[in-house]
Amino acid sequence: MQSVLNALRVLEEVATRQPIGVADLARALDIPKSSAQRALITLQTAGWLRQVGGGSTDWVVTTKALHVGRHASGELSLRDVAVPAMEELRRRTDETIHLTVPENLDHMVLIERLETSKPVRIFMQLGMHLPLHASANGKAVLAASPESAVEEYLAAGLPRFTGTTIDDPDRLRAELDTIRTRGYAANSGEWRSDVSAVAAAVLGDAGLPVASISVNMPTSRMTGELAAEYGVLVRATAAQVGATLIAS
Known part of the structure; x- marks a missing residue:
């Protein structure tokens, strides 16, 4: 022994x-x-x-x-299912597409990235950690999580990263309600002032979030119209990936 x-x-x-x-x-x-x-x-x-x-x-x-680590976390099968849908999402938006997974409902981890063909783009390294309350990926997962988990996260405090970070618990609760209603989250420079995104949670067979998919772009390129258009697309993509995961 x-x-x-x-x-x-x-x-x-x-x-x-x-x-x-x-x-x-x-x-x-x-x-x-x-x-x-x-x-x-x-x-x-x-x-x-x-x-x-x-x-x-x-x-x-x-x-x-x-x-072995990826098999234990299910990331390989998640990638296998998600990447084709992400490719289609990139084709329709020509923006950078991210796949992230929650880690202990403490932060998101970037595990896959498909790049835009546009010369002005954002860049994040694979393995990078994203805050739950200040990223579109994180807010999408928080909105799909049990209330008890959300409250536990809020109790730990909401660090401020930029001038638009939501660091008030009541404001974040209201934001999560909005996300649940429309089915996708938006971030306008709340973590990094130069990065904006829309994201939707991928739900597993227990109805809990196992990942999130996002469309990401420089904040200068994100308009309200684009956020709404891409939000609908990313919501459909996440739902497609979730349904395929459950069926597989």
């Missing part, structure tokens, strides 16, 4: 501090160097770790960990 626990601890530590050598690893985990070496070889044999840099003794995590 101890050898299994050591191997799991080694895997977690390498993932956090990679690339890392056996001596530094043993020191960080407070285990004998021989125990760390055995765990590394075991994980290498199983395909979880590999050595890097020619004669180097540094270790890194392989892509096996990434694939």
Whole structure:
């Protein structure tokens, strides 16, 4: 049992501090160097770790960990279903399309991005965290979440990011009511002043939000008419993805 626990601890530590050598690893985990070496070889044999840099003794995590993690969170099947619908949404809007997932109803994580062909565009790295109350993706998910979860989020406070961030709980509750009525959320520079978007939640088989899809553009390009037009499109896209996920 101890050898299994050591191997799991080694895997977690390498993932956090990679690339890392056996001596530094043993020191960080407070285990004998021989125990760390055995765990590394075991994980290498199983395909979880590999050595890097020619004669180097540094270790890194392989892509096996990434694939297992995505399967555990359902992201691979979500991407498989969402990307074709996102491609169609991009074709109809020629704007950047994002797919995000909620993490512990604390923030959204960007997991897929389809770029616009327009020269002036926004850019966000995959893996970026988006605040729930100040992004269209986050507000769409909040509006589709149970009231108890919303109130828990509100109780933690609403940080202000720009001059248009909704940082008052009552105003945000009213905004969420509007989102529920029309079926999509809008953001006009509330997180980053140069970024605006409309988004809709993707609902899973329990009727709870598992993701959100958004149309994103520079704030200078977002008009009220475009927000309404793209809001209807993104709402239909999210509903399509949700229905396909439930049926699959």
